[in-house]
Amino acid sequence: MDRFRMIFQYFQSNSESVMNGICGLLALASVKMYTCFDFSCPCLLRYNMAYGLGIMFVPPVALFLCGLILNRQSLVMLEEWRRPQGHRKKDLAVIRYMCSSIMQRAMVAPVVWIIVTLLDGKCLICAFSGSVDPEKFVGFANASPVQVQQLLAKVPCKDDDLMRNNTSRKAVSRYLRCWSQALGWSILLILIVAAFLARWLRPCFNQATLLQARHWSNYIDMEQKIFEETCCEHSRLFAHKCILHFFESMRQEFKLHSFSMPGEGEGAEGEEYLLQGITDQDRVNKLLKMWYYEKPPLDVSQV
Amino acid sequence: MDKFRMIFQFLQSNQESFMNGICGIMALASAQMYSAFDFNCPCLPHYNLAYGLGILLVPPFILFLLGFVLNNNVSMLAEEWRRPRGQRGKDPAVLRYMFCSMAQRAMIAPVVWISVTLLDGKCITCAFCTSVPVETLGNGSHAGLSQGEMKRVLARIPCKEIYDGQQLIANEVAVRYLRCISQALGWCFVLLMTTLAFLVRSLRPCFTQAAFLKSRYWSHYIDIERKLFDETCAEHARSFAKVCIQQFFEGMSTDLAATRCHPPSKAPADAGEAAEKLLGITDQGTMNTALKSWHRCKPPLHLHLPALHSSNGWAGEQQPPMHPPVPRREMAAYYSGV
Numbered sequence: 201m202d203r204f205r206m207i208f209q210y211f212q213s214n215s216e217s218v219m220n221g222i223c224g225l226l227a228l229a230s231v232k233m234y235t236c237f238d239f240s241c242p243c244l245l246r247y248n249m250a251y252g253l254g255i256m257f258v259p260p261v262a263l264f265l266c267g268l269i270l271n272r273q274s275l276v277m278l279e280e281w282r283r284p285q286g287h288r289k290k291d292l293a294v295i296r297y298m299c300s301s302i303m304q305r306a307m308v309a310p311v312v313w314i315i316v317t318l319l320d321g322k323c324l325i326c327a328f329s330g331s332v333d334p335e336k337f338v339g340f341a342n343a344s345p346v347q348v349q350q351l352l353a354k355v356p357c358k359d360d361d362l363m364r365n366n367t368s369r370k371a372v373s374r375y376l377r378c379w380s381q382a383l384g385w386s387i388l389l390i391l392i393v394a395a396f397l398a399r400w401l402r403p404c405f406n407q408a409t410l411l412q413a414r415h416w417s418n419y420i421d422m423e424q425k426i427f428e429e430t431c432c433e434h435s436r437l438f439a440h441k442c443i444l445h446f447f448e449s450m451r452q453e454f455k456l457h458s459f460s461m462p463g464e465g466e467g468a469e470g471e472e473y474l475l476q477g478i479t480d481q482d483r484v485n486k487l488l489k490m491w492y493y494e495k496p497p498l499d500v501s502q503v
Numbered sequence: 504m505d506k507f508r509m510i511f512q513f514l515q516s517n518q519e520s521f522m523n524g525i526c527g528i529m530a531l532a533s534a535q536m537y538s539a540f541d542f543n544c545p546c547l548p549h550y551n552l553a554y555g556l557g558i559l560l561v562p563p564f565i566l567f568l569l570g571f572v573l574n575n576n577v578s579m580l581a582e583e584w585r586r587p588r589g590q591r592g593k594d595p596a597v598l599r600y601m602f603c604s605m606a607q608r609a610m611i612a613p614v615v616w617i618s619v620t621l622l623d624g625k626c627i628t629c630a631f632c633t634s635v636p637v638e639t640l641g642n643g644s645h646a647g648l649s650q651g652e653m654k655r656v657l658a659r660i661p662c663k664e665i666y667d668g669q670q671l672i673a674n675e676v677a678v679r680y681l682r683c684i685s686q687a688l689g690w691c692f693v694l695l696m697t698t699l700a701f702l703v704r705s706l707r708p709c710f711t712q713a714a715f716l717k718s719r720y721w722s723h724y725i726d727i728e729r730k731l732f733d734e735t736c737a738e739h740a741r742s743f744a745k746v747c748i749q750q751f752f753e754g755m756s757t758d759l760a761a762t763r764c765h766p767p768s769k770a771p772a773d774a775g776e777a778a779e780k781l782l783g784i785t786d787q788g789t790m791n792t793a794l795k796s797w798h799r800c801k802p803p804l805h806l807h808l809p810a811l812h813s814s815n816g817w818a819g820e821q822q823p824p825m826h827p828p829v830p831r832r833e834m835a836a837y838y839s840g841v
Contacts, residue, residue, distance in 0.1 A: 222833065232580045242683035243676070244640070251683050260691045265697040278596055278708040289598070361674060431720055439728035443735050481804035491732065494589030 215421050219305055222270055226309040230263055234316050234390035241356035248353055252327025256317050260310030265305030274302050276421050294420070297413035303315070311391065318384030321377035322356070329355040332372055339368025441500040449496070450487050451477030526611050533566060533612040537619045544629035544661040548654045551661075554631025559620050563613030570609025576726065578600060583725055597725070600718035607703075614696050621689030624682035625661070631681060632660040640680060641672025737751070743806065751802045755793045756783030 242251055268274050277298040280290070317323045334340035334348045343351065354360050355372045363369045402410065447503045478487055541688045545554055547588050580601045583593070620626050648656065648671070656668035660677050668674075707715060760783070784790055 221682075238624070238678055238682075240682050240686075241625075242679050247683055249681075251687065254687060254690065257784065258694055262690070262694045262697045265694075265701045269701055270695070275704065275708060278705055279712060282709050282712065296796075357679065358677070361673070369681050425566040432723065435720060436727050436731070439724060439731045447735070447739075448607065475739065475746060475806065475808065478739065479743070479806035479808060482741075484804075488736075493587045495586065495591045497590045 213440060216420075219273060221270055223305040223308050226263065226267055226270070227312045230309040231316055231378060232312045233259070234313060234320075239322050239326075241322070243354045243357040243360065245349060245353050246331060248330055248356070249327045252323045252325075256323045256327070260313045263309040264306050267309055268302065271302055272402065273298060273306060273417075273421060276424055277302060279424075280420055291413075291416060293409060293413045294416045297410070298417045298420075299416075315384050315388050318380050318387065321380040324377040324380035324383075325373055326356045326491075328376055329353060329372060332376065335345075337368045337371050340372075341367055355458075438498075438500065442496060442498065445489070445500055446496045447478070447487075450483075450490065454478065454483055519751045526608065529570070529608075529612045529617040532614040534619050535806060536562075537623070542625050542629075544625070546662040546665065548651075548658045551632060551658055552630045552831060555628075557624045559617065559630070563616045566612040567609050570612060571605060574605050574608065576605055578606065578824045579729060582729070594718075594721060596718045597712060597721045600715070601722045603710055603720075605675050618689055618696075619690060620675060621685050624685040627685035627688070628678060628681040629661045631684075632677065633657045635660070635672065635677045637672050637682060640676050642670065675716060743804075746806050746808070747804070750806065751797070752782040752784060752793065754802070755796060756789065759784075759789050761790060 659666045
């Protein structure tokens, strides 16, 4: 019991960790999607570049949008941004803080996709095999330009008839993969250094403002959650009262319309409380019919 | 009991994560269904297109309908839509909100199916293999085949074992081409869907937030009211049945005593609860008669509640100070956080 309360309180107070968890899951999903995806380069002149770069850049955009959609804070931030001022001033620093934290989290999965793609190398080999300088490779140096282009376009397809045992194909493939992996590792290094610097240097700039922004952004998030919870609780109580009021008013109606009631005491406890006045089949049927045909008004002020 | 209340409160307050979880599960189920499905292209000229497009479009439609069928809130929506107005007005905004949130959830599995199908490529390869541009990819003029013959040869592209058009167009080239187109379509579809979802989600706070809060509250209210009413009726039915049966046993025991001219055996005052529960039926013969009577002639649905001698004054009294001491079960109503 206490454990549940603790877990419940932990999650409520730490929506940041929930968001971090979702962000991590999305990054894992991104890697899994890439490994499940059956990359097959078309090996045709104009299609290679479009396919290769498309696979490298279109899924990250979709993943970024997914990261924004799944993040609850983005809704909270939008609501805070668009709400009318009313009695409470709007603090742009808080909104900026929330926006930047949302963006940072949403960027993780796309960056993971791009890095995995580059480290794997297939995309770049497919996209740029036609742009390689044929003079560097023995097998392609002596063919006519059109032929060279077509051959180069087929480099990514190992099983193609023309390319099966072609050593120059392997050379081009290795060359492009080397570039791709170098690019991948460089991007990874730059990002990690940037993240490291950002984290270390942040306390040197505006720490007080940051603390305030973080506090109030947590507050806004928490306030919205608690408001929703309170509305849930309220609607449950409202419904409860409304239904009891309905049963009571039906009871009064039955009392009015029939004069020979065996005395119905109100002192019954427990289950017999509900039975008051509704003690035979016809009355139960009438109650159910009234519930359908004439739901009670949403007004429990007389109760 | 408290534990369940805590869980329900946690889920209710974190219903975003709960709903996301449900959506994730549906997406996984749809992907799993596709991978378990054994795709078999017929490799015949007119059948290919029908089969390929059928596999692409019919299961999503079924999944969409299934999404509605499995959603408990559909009957709630139908009830609210069709009920007579009575004393309570109907708010079309609430109905629209309920329908939209259900439709959004039901769309997930079909979208995942279509995406996975396009990204896999087999359907499009099967459906459009006869439309491959042979002039650019292969030797269009080779062998002087008629249109019909060519279509028949091309239709066998997905079935590598029986493909005999290697001189016309290489099998791998055609398959790569079609799969590339299919995957491009797939990713564009995924991008389109995520963009739409993003727009739907982010434009709402900009335009209709107040109306949204209202609709959400009242749709949740309708759901919870329905559940509480069902619960109250169940409690009432339980009490009704209990009193009815009690009265049946008492009536039975009085009748039997009257016919046999024995006074109903009263439990001695100090015999306790157990004796009371025997309801005056204390021998085999009486019990057998009671059981036979229950089967042959069930009592009418009409209770006679005894007059109680406690204070009888409803009038002038406030609501009696007791609340119905029925256990209040928490109702968890999950509504869309979208």
